[in-house]
Amino acid sequence: GENVEQHPSTLSVQEGDSAVIKCTYSDSASNYFPWYKQELGKRPQLIIDIRSNVGEKKDQRIAVTLNKTAKHFSLHITETQPEDSAVYFCAASNSGGSNYKLTFGKGTLLTVNP
């Protein structure tokens, strides 16, 4: 089955700096890669996603890049703010396949220091 590795497990940055979180996946059939943000005591919230027919996607200060050949994808957050502090999860799935399920990475605890 699919296996998703996520790095780093913790990341501390200064406000205004950029943060990058990387994930690798094992199943070449995976074609949908969402990113979730989970603040303490709250539900995971979808912040951005990318499908395998696209190499990069941006939404304001957040961007995701996908390298299908290398089977890795990354989350980039620019101009970080204290409210970006949370746990971020990457995930992969074979969207539309008969075996759809999201396989998650173990998460990255991002701390943005004011």
Added chain:
Amino acid sequence: KAGVTQTPRYLIKTRGQQVTLSCSPISGHRSVSWYQQTPGQGLQFLFEYFSETQRNKGNFPGRFSGRQFSNSRSEMNVSTLELGDSALYLCASSWNPGGEAFFGQGTRLTVV
């Protein structure tokens, strides 16, 4: 539009008991998935339902089961509870399998 609703929010059960958790998806969403979240293991997939059929199941013992009703609401059941079942149980709904998945607030289960 109402989000994904899970009930109850908190549960305390004794070892050996059973428990049923409920998930109401976003209106119009037909796919519901369940995940177990623990500090050590992250988010682990339990099962996924679409149109009342379980289409996919994770690596959990048979004590974990679920079902989906015709209105897309879903329940999961855990029988013969063990201390290790203590976790946050999250459900997520999407319009169709593979679509954007939206999570509920979760049910925090504590087994004592």
